[in-house]
Amino acid sequence: MNTTHYLVAGASHAGLEAVHRIRLVDGTSPITLVTRDAHAPYSPTILPYVVSGQSAPERVVLRPADYFLQHNITLISDNELVSIDETGKQVTLKSGDRWQYAKLLLATGADPIIPPIPGLSETPFHVLRTMQHAIDLRDHAGKAKRAVVLGAGLIGMHGAENLRHAGLDVTIVEMCDQVLPGYFDARAAALIEHAFNANGIRMLMGSRVVRVEPLGDGCRITLENGDSLEADLLLVATGVKPQLDYLKGTSVQVDQGILVDRRMRTDAPHIWAAGDVAQAADFYGEEKVMMGILPDAVTQGAVAAMDMTEDHALKPYIGGVPINTYTFFGQQAISVGQSLADASLEELTRVDEENGRYLKILLRENRLQGISSINQEMDAGIMWQLILRKVDLTPVKDAFIARPLETGRALMSSTWR
Template identity: 85%
Template sequence: MNKTHYLIAGASHAGLEAVHRIRLVDETSSITVVTRDAHPPYSPTILPYVVSGQSEPTRVVLRKADWFEQHNINLVSDNELTAIDEANCVATLKSGDQWQYEKLLLATGADPIVPPIPGLSETPFHVLRTMQHAIDLRDHAGQAKRAVVLGAGLIGMHGAENLRHAGLDVTIVEMCDQVLPGYFDPRAASVIERAFNDNGILMVTGSRVVEVKPDGEGCQVMLENGDSLRADLLLVATGVKPQLDYLKGTSVQVDQGILVDRRMRTDAPHIWAAGDVAQAADFYGEGQVMMGILPDAVTQGAVAAMDMAEDDALKPYVGGVPINTYTFFGQQAISVGQSMNDDQLEEQTRVDEENNGYLKILLKDNRLQGISSINQEMDAGIMWQLILRKIDLTPVKDAFIARPLETGRALMSSSWR
């Protein structure tokens, strides 16, 4: 049987950050990283650009093979975790290989949700979650003319834009009344929708797909209002969820994801979880939430690793604060923290119709709770830190509302000192 001190299941941002943090304090213990992907580690955020041809798969690698060799890390690719023998600390892989571990980090990410639409399972369609998905979608796009994208979240919107850049006629279908629900309020979403319309993408919001019918080389997408859309390429981007089948028979507690404490520990001994698979503390409340964003995956991976390696510098996870930077057709939107007012927050909003500009600031007790902007000079990272550090804006409130970037930079500069 194979043996390793640290077993890291997953090689995206949470897993890679964990490995990095472990090696900072533990240079000698054995580390094994298992990834189901046959490709070298990459960021999922670049996949739409592989679809359009703007990026090549070989040029978007986060860690090359020699990096793992230099840090004495065993990388097991094209394999995945299928079962855990919790009592004996043994993980079984899809290949049948078994690894006995001292400490196990579950950073296995999430899989696309395929909605139960009649006819969909009989129709060829694409999802966009892995490098192979992106390559397959790119190859198909080179032969297609009309694409329909189901879902107007970040994956769907990125995918649609890059299919348009690849030369296809594109229609997006979203059952909510706006694009990017959960990231932007309706007013901000309308600015983004207008940019897509101006660039030749048809937006169909507030409409549900009731059936998909295979049709020769493509399909017909039937909407609940009776309309139908013809497509020779169908991209399903209706969300993701963790794949947790490997936890059967363990005591690891699961809700929407794997429940963890502020050190990323599960309630099973010797097992941690981080990233898209983890359901961790909510910054804004007492519950536990799924975040599914890159910066938070990095933070969780770091916390888990420092706890696993018994690093004295560990600071427990403070809770998830959403942060998204979204570039579309040469324009930029950011959303940090809360995006919707719950009537308990002070709201300050500015609109610049001429330049497609938008700014919304949400405050509570003069502390920033959320900020959304479109085509405004902004630093999402600084806004994120202002929220996480619960900076009191009282002395500079008017200046912050008028000039959030400059005021935020000054605040962070003084607090970092």
């Protein structure tokens, strides 16, 4: 039986931040980090650039091997949890090895959702969630001419752009009427869609796939309207969800993800969760939500680690606020906080379709609730902090509406602590 004090399952942003924070407080207790990936830890956000060849796998490592040696962290790669014994405080790994822990953090991330499209399971296709997925997709792209991407979320849009950069003819098929529906309203989405069209990507919005079938070395995709597409390469990017089979038989409560409190504790003793697998407090309300963004994974990993080490500096998690910076074809879109207005919000919008510029500000009682922009000078981190800190913009409201970047910087420089 192997033993460790801290067992962290998952070596992406939440898990890496957790082991870093643990070591800041506890310099001696054994830490074991388990990852199902065979590659050194990396950021999933870089994967599309591996596909296009702009980044090499060996150049995007978040922590080199000597980091784990220097910090006395046991790294177990190409392995994963398959079960948890709460009573014995033990986990079993896919390899069959068993580890006894004092404290366990689940930061196992999410897996691609494979839609139940007839014929898909019999047709070769790609997903993009791991480094190996990116390498396989890159290698296939080098031999392909036509690609179809199912899904116009961030993964699908990034994947499509980088397949285009790799020289392929690309078509995106999306059931919704717009791209990136979770981040931008229809007017902003139309500007992004226009940029993709202008760069040679065919956009089929509001289209549903009813069948996929092998065709030679590629496939045929049939749409609900009867049209069909042929492709040498198929990328499925229709969302992600946590893989939670290892929780079977435990008392860990699950909804869309693992339910946690504001200290990232689950209902089970000595078990925490953070990152894409965790369903945690919403900044805007009382419900618990899945956030799935990098900055929030880091924050949750830090909170979990501080609670696990009983760090007196711990401040409970205040809730998730979405933040996304999206670069496409040399342009930049930013979405922070709420993206859709309701009756309780004051909405101020400026659109310059000719120059592809867009700005939307959402306020409640003169406090920023959300801001979206395309091709505007913007600092997403500052906007994020203005929302998190509930800064009263009343004295500078007109200036903020006119010049959000400069006004936001001035506010934060005087209040940042």
